[in-house]
Amino acid sequence: MKKSPGMNSSLNAARPDFALIAAWVKPGSKVLDLGCGDGSLIRFLRDSRGSRGYGVEIDDANVLACFNNGVNVIQSDLESGLQSFESGSFDYVVLSQTLQAVKNTENIIKEMLRVSKEGIVSFPNFGYWKNRLQVLSGHMPVSEALPYQWFDTPNIHNCTLGDFEEFCGQHGARILERRVMSGNHQITFMPNLLGMLAFYRFEQQK
Amino acid sequence: MLMQDSNSFSTVTPQVARFDTPLHLKSGAVLDSYELVYETYGELNAGRSNAVLVCHALSGNHHLAGLYDDNPKSAGWWNNMIGPGKSIDTQKFFVIGVNNLGGCHGSTGPASIDVRTGKCYGPNFPVVTVEDWIQTQVRLADYLGIDQFAAVAGGSLGGMQALQWTLDFPERVRHALVIAAAAKLTAQNIAFNDVARQAIITDPDFHGGDYYSHGVIPRRGLRLARMLGHITYLSDDSMAAKFGRELRNGALAFGYDVEFEIESYLRYQGDKFASQFDANTYLLMTKALDYFDPAFPHNNDLSAAFRFAKANFLVLSFTTDWRFSPERSRAIVRALLDNELNVSYAEITSSHGHDSFLMEDRHYHRLVRAYMDNVVV
Numbered sequence: 001m002k003k004s005p006g007m008n009s010s011l012n013a014a015r016p017d018f019a020l021i022a023a024w025v026k027p028g029s030k031v032l033d034l035g036c037g038d039g040s041l042i043r044f045l046r047d048s049r050g051s052r053g054y055g056v057e058i059d060d061a062n063v064l065a066c067f068n069n070g071v072n073v074i075q076s077d078l079e080s081g082l083q084s085f086e087s088g089s090f091d092y093v094v095l096s097q098t099l100q101a102v103k104n105t106e107n108i109i110k111e112m113l114r115v116s117k118e119g120i121v122s123f124p125n126f127g128y129w130k131n132r133l134q135v136l137s138g139h140m141p142v143s144e145a146l147p148y149q150w151f152d153t154p155n156i157h158n159c160t161l162g163d164f165e166e167f168c169g170q171h172g173a174r175i176l177e178r179r180v181m182s183g184n185h186q187i188t189f190m191p192n193l194l195g196m197l198a199f200y201r202f203e204q205q206k
Numbered sequence: 207m208l209m210q211d212s213n214s215f216s217t218v219t220p221q222v223a224r225f226d227t228p229l230h231l232k233s234g235a236v237l238d239s240y241e242l243v244y245e246t247y248g249e250l251n252a253g254r255s256n257a258v259l260v261c262h263a264l265s266g267n268h269h270l271a272g273l274y275d276d277n278p279k280s281a282g283w284w285n286n287m288i289g290p291g292k293s294i295d296t297q298k299f300f301v302i303g304v305n306n307l308g309g310c311h312g313s314t315g316p317a318s319i320d321v322r323t324g325k326c327y328g329p330n331f332p333v334v335t336v337e338d339w340i341q342t343q344v345r346l347a348d349y350l351g352i353d354q355f356a357a358v359a360g361g362s363l364g365g366m367q368a369l370q371w372t373l374d375f376p377e378r379v380r381h382a383l384v385i386a387a388a389a390k391l392t393a394q395n396i397a398f399n400d401v402a403r404q405a406i407i408t409d410p411d412f413h414g415g416d417y418y419s420h421g422v423i424p425r426r427g428l429r430l431a432r433m434l435g436h437i438t439y440l441s442d443d444s445m446a447a448k449f450g451r452e453l454r455n456g457a458l459a460f461g462y463d464v465e466f467e468i469e470s471y472l473r474y475q476g477d478k479f480a481s482q483f484d485a486n487t488y489l490l491m492t493k494a495l496d497y498f499d500p501a502f503p504h505n506n507d508l509s510a511a512f513r514f515a516k517a518n519f520l521v522l523s524f525t526t527d528w529r530f531s532p533e534r535s536r537a538i539v540r541a542l543l544d545n546e547l548n549v550s551y552a553e554i555t556s557s558h559g560h561d562s563f564l565m566e567d568r569h570y571h572r573l574v575r576a577y578m579d580n581v582v583v
Contacts, residue, residue: 030546052546060569063552067576074539075552084540 016184017197018044021094021120024177024201025049029091032116034078034108035098037062039071046071056082079103082111090116097197099123099164100155109171113204118176122199125180127160127192145196161192168202177201218272218282220245220312223349229307229341232497235332239321242346243312244268244304247288248296250352256583257352258299259343260284261360261367264435264491265483267311270303271296286566293575298583299356307342308334308490316486317418329415334490336363336370336498343367344375356583359383361563362530363491366498369538372517373500381581383574385522386563388534389508389541390499395529398438399492402431406485415486428485429476436475441526441559501541508537509544518548520577522570524562525555550577 018041025031028050033042036055039062045051055073057063066073074084079102093116095108100123102108112119124145125131131141140150148155159167161180168175180187180195187195220243229237245268250257260270262283271282271289288294288301305313308331316331347355358368358379365387371379391399406412409427413420437445445468452467464470504510519542523535532553542549554570556562562570 054543054549060552060555064569064572064576067550067552067573068579070580071550072548073550073552074543076536084536084543086540086544089543 015040015044016181017096017122017199020179020181020199021045021096021122022048024120025051025092027051030089032056032082032085032090032093034082034093034095034112035101036066036071036073038065039069039073041094041096042066042071043069078108081107082115085115087114088117092116092118092120094120096120096122097124100158102157105157105167106171109167109173113173118201118203119173120199120201121164122197123159123164124155125161125192125195125198126158127162128182128196129193130196132193143196161195161198164198164200168200172205173202174205175200175202217274217276218245218247218269220268222312223346225342225345225349227345229338231332231338232335233333237307237314237332240307240314240342241312241318242304242307242314242342244302244346245270245272245282246303246350247271247301248290248299250300250350251583253583254352255354255356256299257347257350257355258294258301259347259355259358259371260288260294260301260303261339261343261358261364262303262306263360263362263364264488264495265479266364267309268303268305268313269311270301283564286564287571287574293571294359294578295575299578299581302346302350304343304346306334306339306491308487308494310484310487315484316415316490317484326416326418328418328486331486331490333493335494336366337374339367339494340370340374343371344378347378353378355379356581357381357383357578359385360387361385362387362560363495363498366495370498370500372515372519373511376514376516379517381520381577382517383520383522383577384535384538385520386524386527386530386535386560387521387538388530389501389511389538391496392534396496398434398529399496402434403489403492405430405434406489409485412485415489417485423480424485425480428480428483428488429473431485431488432479432483433472433476436472438529439560441528441557443526444557444559447557508541512541512545512547515542515545515547519550520574521549521551522563522573523551523553524558524560525553526557527560527562529560 031045031051031053033055036057039055042053042055056076057073058077063073063075093112099121130143134141179199180191182196222241222243224241226239266283269282271285274280290297305311308315310317316327320327358371360368365384368382368384372382406424406427409424411422412424417423449468459465500511501508521535521539523532539551552573558565
């Protein structure tokens with residue numbers, strides 16, 4: 001079923017993570033969305049920020065959904081890098097809730113910093129108190145942000161806010177901004193414990 | 207289902223457009239006048255904004271879709287793609303198919319009569335290039351009153367024409383559908399083409415290309431050329447799946463007649479083709495393929511070639527296509543991205559090799575439909 005444009009944008013507006021990313025994106029900029037799914041974020045950024053966007057996606061059904069959404073999508077495997085994209089050719093590269101599912105994490109961050117001035121990453125915070133509680137009770141966490149069972153999860157590289165910040169330091173990424181969310185609420189107090197989703201904006205360390 | 211033949215046109219009729227303004231070809235040769243045979247499907251809208259030009263590949267022609275005289279065997283070569291309710295929907299678009307100059311299905315070509323001599327052009331028909339075809343297609347667009355195509359689409363050599371359109375007439379094409387194509391042939395591809403040409407040219411019945419006046423055709427050469435080409439259009443896997451090592455008569459015959467099913471199939475395809483296609487046209491078409499290289503005038507920088515392109519692009523490739531591999535399509539995509547053009551690219555999983563672009567495939571046809579649905583007319 002093809003979504004009507006109107007239906008789609010109202011759906012997008014309801015996603016707080018999209019609104020948060022959009023707030024970081026300067027109007028009229030060029031954005032690359034890695035693992036772009038059905039292209040909703042690119043479409044949202046196009047409609048709300050006037051961005052020119054491209055998505056990268058490997059899954060056939062998602063590529064088709066991007067076509068239906070009228071979003072530029074390049075079907076390719078993130079794991080093999082971003083060879084199709086010239087160095088420094090984007091203002092922002094977004095990796096929205098995909099970091100934890102990428103095999104070669106170091107390479108993807110390196111590639112993001114290569115093709116773009118700034119990177120934006122969001123991921124479920126493994127240090128969220130509910131996750132910690134489940135681990136304490138003897139089970140792998142299953143939650144809103146981590147909806148899979150241990151045996152079928154695509155999330156092979158879960159991390160906490162602390163882990164990611166350390167990783168950035170070690171890999172030449174300078175963090176420019178951080179937002180931490182729990183549902184629709186922004187978390188500023190003890191974010192590594194109380195935050196469900198983490199958002200970072202970073203650039204190449206100069 | 208939408209893909210059934212009930213959604214085909216019952217009957218279509220080819221038309222002929224004649225052009226008397228001299229055509230200056232890339233080779234330097236000039237054609238004083240020529241004819242193009244074409245077919246149209248659907249209705250041109252009042253704003254003349256819904257025209258789609260579909261360019262054909264090596265052995266294709268203007269007959270894209272529909273039937274002649276309700277004969278089910280006469281379905282057009284892209285009948286599974288084009289028609290009412292199909293991926294390129296003729297209820298929305300006015301679709302045009304044209305037989306390229308130099309062709310052998312009605313447009314002026316080597317087998318046509320040269321009015322200056324009263325004989326067939328034969329070997330005197332000039333070598334034509336993709337750029338030359340675009341010039342003729344522009345004249346056809348003018349003739350039909352179309353200032354700008356909603357889309358130009360094609361597979362293989364047809365995809366090359368779609369690319370060339372966006373370079374030569376950026377204002378006259380809004381979308382280009384470039385399917386199973388390449389921005390230039392590889393050495394291996396040129397090599398295959400040359401073996402095909404040598405098969406034709408060395409046939410004793412070729413007579414330097416003037417076989418018409420000898421009342422013969424270089425059937426053996428053309429047959430070999432087609433057999434070779436056909437192998438390269440399929441994949442190893444699809445041949446294995448379709449034919450394997452099946453024997454026609456169940457046992458080895460220890461001779462040189464047809465034994466394996468694949469031999470039977472290829473010989474049949476070769477014979478069929480040799481009785482329908484003109485050998486000189488085959489030579490011309492392979493040369494047009496070999497010469498296509500839009501990056502060449504730009505120091506082999508394909509990105510520079512697309513600097514003035516404006517169209518939106520759909521680029522599609524097929525996983526098992528080794529004649530025009532996905533890597534060739536990705537090179538096109540890179541050049542388009544370098545120029546910040548709108549482009550979508552999908553790599554379609556298919557076992558049918560280069561021929562995949564002609565095959566019925568649910569995902570492939572859905573992608574084209576989704577793309578065409580978003581083309582504003």
